[in-house]
């Protein structure tokens with residue numbers, strides 16, 4: 001991240017509600033114990049997810065890619081007490097600490113954690129969702145979208161993270177499979193007449209998608 005971005009980040013943080021002690025400790029823990037701590041949503045996006053949930057008032061939310069639980073806690077705080085969140089994480093080594101932080105954040109009543117592959121778990125969840133947050137393996141975004149689409153209510157939303165992929169979508173390296181997968185996903189959504197979509201240039205890019213018809 002360059003100086004401009006660091007300055008911008010600092011300014012944004014100075015003018016946004018501070019993290020509470022649970023999210024601050026979760027962030028420290030993530031930086032101490034994981035290889036790629038920057039995957040966590042962080043303060044700005046976390047607050048955005050929480051407020052978006054308060055605006056939409058979804059009854060059922062699905063998250064693909066829990067990681068250490070930052071975004072899940074923020075979503076849960078936005079939907080409590082009436083909503084529920086199913087969150088799916090592939091890496092079983094994260095389970096214990098995820099549950100510890102859900103407990104500390106007092107959101108265990110709101111969240112069900114599923115450990116395993118989202119592509120296998122989604123069809124077993126017999127629910128229709130108001131909001132789905134896609135934040136798993138970037139190579140699998142098109143598959144998540146197709147798999148989850150029938151389980152989203154008409155009028156419901158998908159939010160997909162990292163759709164600008166460090167702005168690499170603007171100048172892609174032809175050998176970079178992750179950038180290609182994100183670009184394929186963005187184009188697939190753009191070509192889908194069943195939805196309305198917009199990219200918010202927040203953090204690494206969030207695509208907000210509304211399902212208009214089945």
Ligand SMILES: C[S@@+](CC[C@H](N)C(=O)[O-])C[C@H]1O[C@@H](n2cnc3c(N)ncnc32)[C@H](O)[C@@H]1O
Nearest residue numbers: 039040041065067070071089090117118136137
């Ligand atoms: C970017 S991180 C999620 C960050 C988290 N949503 C947050 O904002 O704090 C992506 C996570 O997706 C998980 N993941 C990757 N492929 C998956 C799959 N097929 N099913 C479930 N989780 C998956 C990874 O193990 C990783 O923890």
